[in-house]
Amino acid sequence: MEVDQVVPLPRLPRVAVCGGTHGNELSGVYLVRELLKLQREVMKKEQEEDLKPASVLLVLSNPRAMQQCRRYVDTDLNRCFTHATLNGPLSDMAPYEIIRSRELNALLGPKGSPAAVDLVCDLHNTTANMGLCFIAYSDCDWICLHIFRHLQREMPDTPMRFLHFDVSNKESYSLDSVGKHGFAMEIGPQPHGVVRSNIYTAMKVGVQHMLDWVRLFNSGNVFEGGFVDVFTMVKHIDYPRDSETRNITAAIHPCLQDRDFCLLHPEDPLFQTFSGETVRYKGTEPLYPFFINECAYYEKGIALSLARKRRVTIPAIRVQTEQEQQPNEQGFASEEEE
């Protein structure tokens, strides 16, 4: 693929920004509330001045969990967006989050159809020291990769990484998979149930730059090609556990705690048992750790995850002209097949 060739991509008329998918991840909750307040004020002004409003859907995904300041009420909402869960039979006793996922699919999707919103940005926080991360299912969605690169340039003081989970369209399970394009914006470290001003501000600025990019893109701006370092998840590592009680018997080693994205070599410390022994990384390949000591992952059996890094070339892109648009109406996923 020639880096000089500009790839035309369909317009992104509808963008969704979602917060509170996990009810205790507060930066997104407060940011979406604030944006809703601003939007009401802008809409009032636009009605008065008869302007076309920008099409940004602001969504608080899990209101009941937010009200209780918990991650979820019955089940993790951000695992409820597989095709199977969205389209299977629904009983009266269905968990709250499954009912909610269908409502969100009706609002932002349906997933996989031409009616789905063009871009979903789902806001999250983590207790891990990960800085700002984009989490996406694809390492060749040029829209998401260009938005990431734009944020890197506009926010050079914010540590930023692009995380790729190699999950097929069929298996994708999170809210951001409902849109034609989507990613999670994950920022840490922040304890759950707390809003830290520096984390909130980074998220606010990040979302603003994302929306600015979309407007520039839709207006015809050409974004030059280049490179993005992508971290692809390889595996998870669980805590050492007691065989009977399944209680953890060690904590993340002090040498590893807070060192997300610092290369982990074979024999590097992973855990420190409560009796003081060091448990070391036994893999043969040096990998990049992330989600180190994320609170919500204890119950999922994940102490940390490991990724491989590789440099991805991204082409120059611009929005399709009206003539280029028609044949592509059905093929909105076409750029991912290249």
Add this chain to the structure above:
Amino acid sequence: MSSYNNTARFSEARRVAIFGGTHGNEMSGVTLVNLWTKNGAEIQRKAVEAVPFITNPKAVEKCTRYVDTDLNRAFTPENLSAPGGNNLPYEVLRAQEINRIFGPKGSPEAYDVIFDLHNTTSNMGCTLILESSKDYFNLQMMNYIKVVLVENLFYLQMNHLIVFFYAGLEVGPQPQGVLRSNIFEAMRVILKHALDFIELFNEGVEFPPCTVEVFRVLERIDYPRDANGNIIAMVHPNLQDCDWEPLNPGDPMFQTFDGKTIHYQGSGTVYPTFINEAAYYEKQQAFITTRRETLVASAIKKA
């Protein structure tokens, strides 16, 4: 002043309880108590019966602060004498049970010392919580720990209801539901020294008079809220993580969601702590203010 020249006598501190999981998602205490329940060698001392105990097992199982109501606010005289059996909130039943097993204070069966282990999302370091400024035994113990550790240790004097000879130990910052190795080890070391102190005391060692710097609680400051009670500002970046550092009138205190600064309007310098503790959003508390004080403890010796 003459009272400080006399040595205060206390009976032997023979029975010691170590509480973890009073808040089910404060993981250092939960982990230490589970560890010592399985193998108590580390907490054994000559002539001391040290009992580790999970105070709120249902909350621990769900990894949540509480099930019905905050256990650490449940030890009121009203609750402790309430009839009603299983209709009572879970934590009230637990408070009654704990009072039965470890107290009540003043009775011959009561435990002599209770350590209640907590974590906070605030950047408080290691904080020992003192109930009374006249509690010379606790003051001497805290002085001993500080002297032995030679590190930053803070003492906070609050006004909780005193049920036991109570020493609250709060270590942060640590997110709820998370176990950080450094925080865990810090708590473990403090308890080690506390138990060493008790052993020495029981052996008849006399601890000379000492002075202890404490922070006395003044008031609770809530987040700015709108007419509907929603929070409209966050702890300012200049204040975030600055527990125990002076906050002067005019200093930045909060930052609204659209970026404006709200300044501290008090009349004098205060020392804030419990800054941005997750559990206190619902208790309408962004931080608490304290003032520095020096307390004097007389010499103490076993009676």
